[in-house]
Amino acid sequence: MDALLLRSVQNYVLDTFGEARWKDICDAAGQPGPTFEPMLRYPPGLADRIAETAAEVLGRPVHAIWEDVGTYLVTSPAHEGVRRLLRFGGVSFSDFLHSLEELPGRARLALPDLDPPEILLSEVGPDRFELRCRSKLKGMPRVLAGMLMAMADDYGALCLIEAGKDEVVTISVLDSRHSRARAFDLAFPGR
Amino acid sequence: MRRDLTGARLKIDSITLARFMPMHLLLGADGCAQSVGPTLAQVLQDKARLGTPFEEMFEVRSPGGAVTVHEVLERAGHRFRLWTRTERRCGLRGHGQSLPWDGRILLNLTFVDPVGAVRDHGLTDADFAATDMATEVLFLAEATSAVTRELKGLNLRLEGARIAAEEEAMTDPLTGLRNRRAVDLILDRLCAARSNFGLMHMDLDHFKAVNDTLGHAAGDFVLERVGRILRDQLRSEDCAARIGGDEFVLIVAGRSEAATLKAIANRIIARVGEPMEFAGHAIRVSASIGIVRSANCPSAEAAQVSAAADRALYAAKHAGRGRAVLAD
Incomplete structure (x- = not known):
């Protein structure tokens, strides 16, 4: 998981702030090179450390960086695959929310040694949810929150999503058909 | 677990059946369609009409030789494979049985290749049961x-x-030329292939004096300069390497005429001999070159060719420096 998030932070910073800032971050973090390989292994905790360095260099709070990375993963056209995999969760945003508990299991089917976060979703009231995320990565709840914000847009739902303390993300669905959902075809467009 | 289950018999309307089993096919005792699940109907297209016999909708792939639904159930009701008789053939796997109370036949089917089916028939989440x-x-x-x-x-x-x-x-970091490792590899390869080539061993004259009087920076400057000259004078298929302090090896690929090799060597000597300027100091070095031709080395072993070039270089130095000597 560290490797995937490191690569995500790398792509997010490169696409949003440019190569020079990314190099500054890697230098400040004492990294030997500017590239993280998503399929290799990195020491646990490195992803959080790089994000903290990125926060210092970019002058933004680290939680905002993680949320932006989550949103970036879903919305960036280069990562269309991530959006598609999440959309397999269901036909509506609430279907999708409920499917999040299944997501780690599905992810492990494809990458058995992934070590994804543990996700628990509770329905705490009508259209109100609490998502608990347990992960070795400190930034993980924020990444999920950022992804959820982007996925709500994707489904055309108007939501209030907040990541609070204790790895809990609260979700209030204000209008599940606020706007038109983005099209999703089960068949992979590339084939 | 065996007990009389007739009391637990379910009555299911076709809408419920369609929801639970969107790929079902209910056939009359005559083997003609009475109800087609909505997803299966989408795949069967115009073949999904009620009243159509099973064998007009499907070609049976297994059990082999079966054609009608009765033959299929008799031999492999627990698991059979079909192809749809549609323009774009779709592979299905299923099981089925005849219902004991009225002899009608219920089949439930699934896609052999869901990825292809979704692509070919534009299926959505709604086309699959939640348990699928x-x-x-x-x-x-x-x-x-x-x-x-x-x-x-x-x-x-x-x-x-x-x-x-x-x-x-394989690269000498100071000059960007090849290094000894590269020379050994290339020479071994050329010798093993019995290729035609010319080998030159070159050494700078008076280089030590430059280092001693003007310092290492001046020495490095000279070496870089010589590196550039060698790159200019050789073709891309040739090899120029620095193999030690002020020692260089040049391999000229595909040429072993004495005149050509001597001309190249003399050109290099002339260029290296031109005055250089470093930090306000005029520097002059010269080069001595020993040349050996592959054609003259019948044994064609890398070590022997190198040794011959070495001897030629020694002769060049001995003969007064700033000159090229061909080993013949």
């Missing part, structure tokens, strides 16, 4: 292809890094 693993399969197919793509990318990047590292291991 089809979306898991689709998810997995995409996730795996994403992982494979990443791994391919990783392989390419690692290959690039390997080539760069290999290149670096």
Whole structure:
């Protein structure tokens, strides 16, 4: 998981702030090179450390960086695959929310040694949810929150999503058909 | 568990049946369609009409030789495979049985290739029962292809890094010329292939004096300058290497005429002999070159060719420096 998030932070910073800032971050973090390989292994905790360095260099709070990375993963056209995999969760945003508990299991089917976060979703009231995320990565709840914000847009739902303390993300669905959902075809467009 | 279950017999209307089993096919005792699940209907297209006999809708792939639904059930009701008789053939697997109370036949089918079926028939989530693993399969197919793509990318990047590292291991960092390792490899290869080539061993005259009087920076400057001259004078298929302090080896590929090699060597000597200027100091060095031709080395072993070039260089130095000597 560290490797995937490191690569995500790398792509997010490169696409949003440019190569020079990314190099500054890697230098400040004492990294030997500017590239993280998503399929290799990195020491646990490195992803959080790089994000903290990125926060210092970019002058933004680290939680905002993680949320932006989550949103970036879903919305960036280069990562269309991530959006598609999440959309397999269901036909509506609430279907999708409920499917999040299944997501780690599905992810492990494809990458058995992934070590994804543990996700628990509770329905705490009508259209109100609490998502608990347990992960070795400190930034993980924020990444999920950022992804959820982007996925709500994707489904055309108007939501209030907040990541609070204790790895809990609260979700209030204000209008599940606020706007038109983005099209999703089960068949992979590339084939 | 065996007990009389007739009391637990269910009455199910076709809408409920369609919801639970969107790929079912209910046939009369005559083997003609009475109800077609909505997803199966989408796949069967115009063949999905009620009253159509089973064998007009499907070609049976297994059990082999079966044609009618009765033959299928008799031999392999627990698991059979079909092809739809539609323009775009769709592979299905299923099981079925005749209902004991009225002799009608219920089949439930599934896609052999859900990825292809979804693509060919534009199916959506709503076309699959919630318990169907089809979306898991689709998810997995995409996730795996994403992982494979990443791994391919990783392989390419690692290959690039390997080539760069290999290149670096063959390069003299100061001059950008090849190094001794590269010369050994190239020479071995040329000798093993019995190729035609010319080998020159070159050494700078008065280089030590430059180092001693003007310092190492001046020495490095001279070496870089000579490196550039050698690159200019040789073709890309040739090899110019620095194999030690002020020692160079040149391999001229495909040429072993004495005149050509001597001309190249003399050109290099002339260029190296031109005055250089470093930090306001005029520097003059010269070069001595020993030449050996592959044609003159019948044994064609790298070590012997090198030794012959060495001897020629020694002769050149002995004969007064700033000249080229051909070993013949």
